[in-house]
Amino acid sequence: MSDAFFYIFATLTLASAILVVANRNAVNSAVFMIVSFLGMASLFVLLEAYFLAVIQVLVYAGAVIVLFLFIIMLLDVKGGDRQKFRPVTAIATLAAAALLFTGVGVLYQAPSLAVAPPADPGVGASLKDFGALLFTRYLLPMQVTGFLLLIAMIGVIVLSKRFDASKQGPTA
Amino acid sequence: MSALPLSTLLPVIATISLNHYIAVAGMLFVIGFIGVLLRQNTLVIYMSLELMLNAATLAAVAFSRYNGTMDGNVFVFFIITVAAAEVAVGLAIIVALFRKRHTVQVEELGTLKN
CATH class of the missing domain: 1.20.120.1200 (NADH-ubiquinone/plastoquinone oxidoreductase chain 6, subunit NuoJ)
Structure with a gap:
């Protein structure tokens, strides 16, 4: 089956x-x-x-x-x-x-x-075991992942800004 | 509500052994790989990359289940998080590229060639 x-x-x-x-x-x-x-x-x-x-x-x-x-x-x-x-x-x-x-x-x-x-x-x-593992043995990877998401967010914002060819660097 | 083992509902994985899942994951990886090499639309190449990543997660979950440990599942959780961040950044790069060059075909993006 x-x-x-x-x-x-x-x-x-x-x-x-x-x-x-x-x-x-x-x-x-x-x-x-x-x-x-x-x-x-x-x-x-x-x-x-x-x-x-x-x-x-x-x-x-x-x-x-x-x-x-x-x-x-x-x-x-x-x-x-x-x-x-x-x-x-x-x-x-x-x-x-x-x-x-x-x-x-x-x-x-x-x-x-x-x-x-x-x-x-x-x-x-078991969701309980999953959460317990995330906050004990895998606590450092968990925090690194959170930081990675923050970096990705900032990176996307910077990339999405319009670049003006006449000026150096991004303009708002 | 405690987690309900699927085995109470169905006679789970009676004859399906680990190598079936590994074979499916491997074939999925090959399909994604062929897509990355043969397609010329950057967006479709990106989707094929996601397929390859998914094949890896399927293999990790299967190994985790057949070894009776949680570690593979936690690892797949991290893979999915990183993949979501990667998609956001990659698509932003593609949009920036399209603004500058007005194309997403890799054949026309050969500035670095020679």
């Missing part, structure tokens, strides 16, 4: 990821990316990481995609690519993808990975 769910959501995630890459229209790519992120959130639920599934939907399928769509429509990019890449690019891509697929295949057949999960209830399911 849950095996079927895994295959359904994995197929959904991978198929919409392919459509993200293959679509000529950037808006369609962004919309297929929502589907891909929702499939990923479903896989998180199957892995009993409920909090991360909620975060995935809120942050990725919500905020990030809205930002992407906003920028796509703001820039109003007409048409797609010219789909005219040089042969060396295509060859390099094929070689690298084949290498990566081989690595995945080797990983897939590794006997040490063909294990069943521990039977205890989901480790990611």
